[in-house]
Amino acid sequence: MNLDKVTEMSSFYRHLEKMTTTEILNNINHEDEGVPAAVRKVIPVVGLLVDLIKEKMSIGGRLFYIGAGTSGRLGVLDASECPPTFGVAADQVIGIMAGGDEALRFGIEDAEDVEELGWQDLQKYQVSEKDVVIGIAASGTTPYVIGALKESRRNGITTGCIVCNTNSPVAQHADFPIEVTVGPEFLTGSTRMKSGTAQKLILNMISTAVMIRIGLIQDNKMVNMQISNKKLIDRGTKMLMEKAGIIDYDKAKAILLEYGSVSQALRKI
Known part of the structure; x- marks a missing residue:
């Protein structure tokens, strides 16, 4: 030793x-x-x-x-x-x-x-x-x-x-x-x-x-991150718009907040 x-x-x-x-x-x-x-x-x-x-x-x-x-x-x-x-x-x-x-x-x-x-x-x-x-x-x-x-x-x-x-x-x-x-x-x-x-x-x-x-990342994005503040809500909204092809920011934000994460939203819409 x-x-x-x-x-x-x-x-x-x-x-x-x-x-x-x-x-x-x-x-x-x-x-x-x-x-x-x-x-x-x-x-x-x-x-x-x-x-x-x-x-x-x-x-x-x-x-x-x-x-x-x-x-x-x-x-x-x-x-x-x-x-x-x-x-x-x-x-x-x-x-x-x-x-x-x-x-x-x-x-x-x-x-x-x-x-x-x-x-x-x-x-x-x-x-x-x-x-x-x-x-x-x-x-x-x-x-x-x-x-x-x-x-x-x-x-x-x-x-x-x-x-x-x-x-x-x-x-x-x-x-x-x-x-x-x-x-x-x-x-x-x-x-x-x-x-x-x-x-x-x-x-x-x-x-x-x-x-x-273990599959908690998609591409290079934190799609399972907790949506816990304004910065993360904005990040998640833009991520959802990019991945789901949603043009309207407010619509994407509403969907994100409804399901709680980008990954959950993508599975539901």
Whole structure:
């Protein structure tokens, strides 16, 4: 097991306090430029995981993200965006983080140190073999995530992970380990930066690709998005006009509001 964590290595930059604002920003931007290339290297395993999630969802399974700190918040964010973007039920993609909802806004970082709590939190959702559990931990050493994946595997549940170190304890318990190594952070150990960016990119890939694969997108349009505000009503109306050949905006808007989504409207008219 590799204990030399890249995420904890000293920054390539020294004396940050002596830099000008422009120097700070340019150096952060320079470091960020390498993140997409690192993500590109792990696309093969991301693809395998996406296809597995698609198969599980086809038999009624769910996707769980579980993490702590920044990693946990990113998982909760991605999960929370799936219902409005794709029209799935709120319990289809579930984000869980150490410390609960309060930890989303306030640092309850010691909650991640108890290995048993991860599995306990998953059990609140009656997690089963139909589901997929993805642990998110930049360091790859978070006890909360390790416990969740370890017990998931023992119970026949497929596991994946998104970590930013190689050969980590978290990856040891993942059937689909996504190890994206972005190098030392500009600010030593601040994994909300490059590591967090890499994790966010991968989460975008996973949820978006899964939703496309299970048929919730038509062409390049979010036809199942929730119609919840004026901007989305306008977007949906124009989408319906384009796809159904409706010329009158007000008529298309009325149909959209009647059926609640573009996809439902297209099926009814």
